[in-house]
Amino acid sequence: MMSSEDLNPSAIEIDLLSVEEILHIMNEENLAAAGAVGKARDAIAAAVKDTVTTLRSGGRLVYVGAGTSGRLGVLDASEIPPTFGEAPGVIKAVMAGGESALTTAVEGAEDDTSAGKDAVADITERDMLLGISASGKTPFVLSALMEGKDRGARCWLLTCNDIDYDFLDGIIKVLVGPEIVAGSTRLKAGTATKMVLNMISTTAMVKLGRVYKGYMVDVVPSNRKLKDRAVRIIMDLTGCSREEASVLLRMSGGNAKTAVLMYLKCLDRDAAGRLLKESGGSLRKALR
Numbered sequence: 001m002m003s004s005e006d007l008n009p010s011a012i013e014i015d016l017l018s019v020e021e022i023l024h025i026m027n028e029e030n031l032a033a034a035g036a037v038g039k040a041r042d043a044i045a046a047a048v049k050d051t052v053t054t055l056r057s058g059g060r061l062v063y064v065g066a067g068t069s070g071r072l073g074v075l076d077a078s079e080i081p082p083t084f085g086e087a088p089g090v091i092k093a094v095m096a097g098g099e100s101a102l103t104t105a106v107e108g109a110e111d112d113t114s115a116g117k118d119a120v121a122d123i124t125e126r127d128m129l130l131g132i133s134a135s136g137k138t139p140f141v142l143s144a145l146m147e148g149k150d151r152g153a154r155c156w157l158l159t160c161n162d163i164d165y166d167f168l169d170g171i172i173k174v175l176v177g178p179e180i181v182a183g184s185t186r187l188k189a190g191t192a193t194k195m196v197l198n199m200i201s202t203t204a205m206v207k208l209g210r211v212y213k214g215y216m217v218d219v220v221p222s223n224r225k226l227k228d229r230a231v232r233i234i235m236d237l238t239g240c241s242r243e244e245a246s247v248l249l250r251m252s253g254g255n256a257k258t259a260v261l262m263y264l265k266c267l268d269r270d271a272a273g274r275l276l277k278e279s280g281g282s283l284r285k286a287l288r
Contacts, residue, residue: 003161004134004178004185011180025180026187033188036160036176037195043172044199050128050154050169051204055090059126061204063093064119064144066110068186069132069193070095071102076197082226084210085218085255091201094119096140109140116143125152130200132193134185136163136171158196160189172196209282213237217257217283221249230256238263257283 010025017025037044051061063073073093080091096115097106109115116139120129129148131141136159145155149167157165158172165171174192179185205211210218215237221227227249233256234245240263252259252269261272264287272286279285 004176004189005183006178007182008178008180011182014180022180029176029180029188030191033174033176033192034195036174037192037199040172040174040196043170044196046170047130047156047158047172048200048203048207050156051200052207054126054128054154055204055208057126059124059128060089061091061128061130061201062120062123062148063091063130063132063197064095064116064141065093065132066096066101066138066140067105068190069134069138069141070097072190072194072197073130073132074102076194076201080201080205082220082222083216084205085220086205086210094144096138111139113139113143116140117147120144120148120151120153123148123151123153128154129156131155131157132197133157134160134189134193136161158193160185160192209280209284212257212260212283215256217260219256221254221256230254230259234259234263261286 014022014025054061063077065073070093074095077091077093080086081088095101096112097109100106101109123129129145131145133141136157145157146167149155154169156170156172157168160174160176162173162175174196176188176192179187179189181187210216215233217233219226219230221230230249231242231245234240234248235242237260248259248263249256252262258269258272258276261267261276261283262269265272267275275286
């Protein structure tokens with residue numbers, strides 16, 4: 001299997017091609033990336049199960065990456081609280097070079113093994129680390145994973161190369177092959193990485209009761225768009241009017257899941273909250 005650093009045979013004459021021809025090649029390569037993700041489904045499923053176990057026990061899922069991989073981890077983690085109502089920090093990301101590396105390349109950051117170790121200094125045996133490295137060899141990421149393992153955490157690696165490490169709990173290998181610009185893993189390797197992170201975090205949230213019948217019932221109504229979405233969720237799941245849904249959302253403290261339970265079970269906010277807690281946060285279980 002060719003690695004992400006090899007030359008892609010489809011791109012040897014890319015600088016001579018038309019715009020349309022280049023875009024066609026890129027589209028074909030992106031389709032191949034999706035296929036590679038599909039082939040890694042068993043490993044992804046195992047990582048999801050470890051994530052669910054970790055979060056249910058009060059632990060955290062922590063992404064660790066550098067460059068594009070690190071930025072993708074930050075992107076995925078930052079979208080969890082508003083989408084699923086999960087507390088900030090339950091799924092978080094640490095990146096080589098710190099916050100400044102989000103917008104500007106920090107020279108040498110990915111090679112800093114001491115920084116990788118320090119980045120996970122607060123990790124405990126209740127947590128799970130997911131290192132993200134297209135090459136599978138990034139020193140910052142590997143040192144963080146080794147430190148995490150020493151601290152008793154579950155440790156996984158997401159990579160786009162065929163590589164193995166005995167100390168890890170699992171490796172997700174998404175073998176996308178070489179990029180059309182050799183070594184530029186922000187391309188299909190980045191696309192595949194984001195797909196896998198979407199799968200892990202979203203599936204974990206579904207299994208933790210944050211989704212009901214395809215609705216994000218724990219959405220945080222922090223702006224007009226999200227408030228309207230929460231109202232529509234309540235309307236769709238209860239059959240009540242927009243006016244009733246708006247009142248329910250307010251009475252529930254801004255939580256669509258609680259509002260739906262209040263309406264369908266004729267409960268006040270406190271009783272609905274207790275029932276949800278007894279049901280492990282699952283609206284489906286609470287409605288039985």
